[in-house]
Amino acid sequence: MLQVRSLNVSYSALQVLWDINIDIQKGEIVTLVGSNGAGKTTLVSSILGFTKASSGNILFKGKEIQGEPPYDIVREGLSLVPEKRELFSRMTVLENLTLGAYFRKDESSTDEIFHLFPALKEAKDRNAGLLSGGQQQMLAIARCLMSKPEMIILDEPSLGLSPKFVHNVLEAVKSLNDEGLTILLVEQNVRRALEISDRGYVLENGQIVKSGSAEMFLEDDAIKEAYLGI
């Protein structure tokens, strides 16, 4: 579904990502593991077209998307729940969701979404900026789903959330995947993420240093030590 091939990204003179190769199949959940400053967010923003790559290819459904503007990539069916959520904080929850379906020609309904996130239904007329952190994360995911994407990238969905909410979010992610959504999870909360994932990649200093099945990751001593805090 998504292939990243020999991707190099630099900010002016400083190279941040080196020869990144990632391959994600339809229907998978894949976790991208990496510490702060490893280049995770840069990778995500390059895939979505916010940051221009200096070389390499990014293919989505076999089509080159590298160099396209973010809004066209999103229209192809690849969407992102960004780390900072990027909600429209002076609009209501409902308006945020409506905007999520902005480019869908078919009449999209919020019923499904409210079924998945009941808390949002209660808050639908409140301004997004007034929601709690957990609700905002829910809204960010819900808004992203409104466009019925084929694949979503979740950048640090558990950041700043209470353990209970982290559980909720990851449960929701799992159930979305069961319905056929392809998911790339970028996480620091690695254990929980790996538990629901099929495979994983490790990003260190701008390079992919390891890849394999989630089970293998959970048992790998080096990964345990570096990222699982054991």
Next chain:
Amino acid sequence: MEGIITIISQVVFWGLYAGCIYILLATGLNLIFGVMKIVNFAHGEFLMLGTYITFSFFVLSGFNPYVLLCASLPILVVVGIITERLCFRPILGTGKLNEIFVSLGIIYVFQNVVAMLWTDEWKTIQSPYKDITISWGSVQVPLDYFIIIGITICILIGLYLFLHRTSLGRAIRATSQNRKGAMLMGINVEQMDMLTFGIGAGLAGAAGTLWAVSGQVFNPYMGSIPAIKGFAIIIIGGLGSIAGAIVGGLIIGLAENFTSFTLGGAWKDAVSFIILIIVLIVKPTGLFGGKDE
């Protein structure tokens, strides 16, 4: 005593009516600032073009000049879209001073193209209702003031409905609030830039028609001062806030007419800057502009 009240009421009506033109200018500037985070110092040139379009159509067709809003507004939308595409898009994100400098170039081009076509003499047209006044107690108010205030209110309501009730309007607001988020919704933000710039220019064009209809004189260089006042208004009212623009517009409109009356006509233009400077000394981010957007 009654005399004073009459004079004050006259001045208030004057202020309301003058405020209308500033509000239309400031609302356009504000929309553009909200979406693109740029300040269009050439905004007054759109006002000026609006007056000349009204003038030309009026001379050619003899239509009721109020009807010519249907010409000035759409034509200016197109002019705005072209200006954005050719002049502002290429420099977006290259530094704030560049936006100001590009505006200067645009000012020169528009002013002098108009001067070539229509000469630089002062022109004026007259409203068909110019002799009709409406009595409000002891106050005589020209009918045109009421029409202009009414049209401004209609345009603002129309704009509000467009921004809040239509998908395109929501997309513009989304781009204004969070550009990155808007892109993630599949919103083509560059198109929103063009559209917003067009709407802003259209509002200025409408203001131009109202300016001409109200019997005020205009020449190719008339745009700068009202535009800069429009900008003063949004600084006073808060960048990006439409409500702030309306309040600011009324404050400036009223203040201008009170100072003309007390300090003399020469101070009409300067007073908005005095207010502006006082506001900025007290609060460098503007009166209602709390957030740094």
Next chain:
Amino acid sequence: MINARDLPIKKILIGLVLFFALIFPILFGAQLYYLTVLILILIFIIYSSAWNFLTFSGQGSLGHAAFFGLGGYFCSLLVMKAGIPPLLTLPIGGLFTGVIGVLIGLTCVRLREWFLAMVTFGFAIIIQTLIVSQLAPITNGWDGFGVTKLVPSDFPNSLLIEYYLIFAISVITLLLFRYLLKSKIGLTLAAIRENELEAKASGINPIPFKLFSFGVSAFFAGVAGALEIFHFGYITPEIFGVDISFWPIIYTITGGLGTLAGPVIGTIVISLLWEGLNSFGLTYMRFVIIGILLILTIIFLPGGLVSIGGKLSKYWNKSPDSDKK
């Protein structure tokens, strides 16, 4: 082997320009028209360089006509009311304008670019309003008044003497700017311009430096304004006009913002172009052309005309070298 690159091209160029400026009047027999154009170019070089100096501190102004006009008015009044010879009034008028500049700067130092632009623009209008209303008894309002010329017209070769005088003043001005920018003050200004927060963190208080550049910039804008008035021999409030505020910006941007040579080159090139277009009878069209040029420069040549040299020499140096490597 002598390489073209090793020659001090810059110094040679500067020398040529200076030499040409000195002998030009002699070559062309001191024709009135050419001399007038040259004198105005020199005055505007001082003015643009003064405007440009403000940008070295990261500030900008849309209302430098305030200082240009104040200098003009103050010096004219000194000449006409106090009987001081024009040349002597220049430093006094400059100083007065500089002080006003610092006062205006005080309201501006905390403001962001757009607000700053607005406020400076506003001051030009406020000062103009003062001159035509409350101060009208001494300024004669919109009608203005006549002023003694820098060099009285009945002097033999008065225009030629005036030219050399103003030439000397502009060279001194440019040397002073150069000295200031190379000095510790210049470096501090650069630090503030690049990153004000970082400059603050390293213990620099940016406010006095910003005020200083406001003062210096206003001083020379005032001197330039006075020189223009002493050239024409008449002053009106038109001197505060919006276009007077815009010219130094156009000259500097076309030449190259933030460089010493930029305002000089920009003023010369645009003024000559201006006069050339005028001789074709293009009254309004020349404004349109200048406007389009300005927009094109900002979009396609952000470094201004001075950056062409750098680009060319880069290209020049690259092509033979890259083959060898």
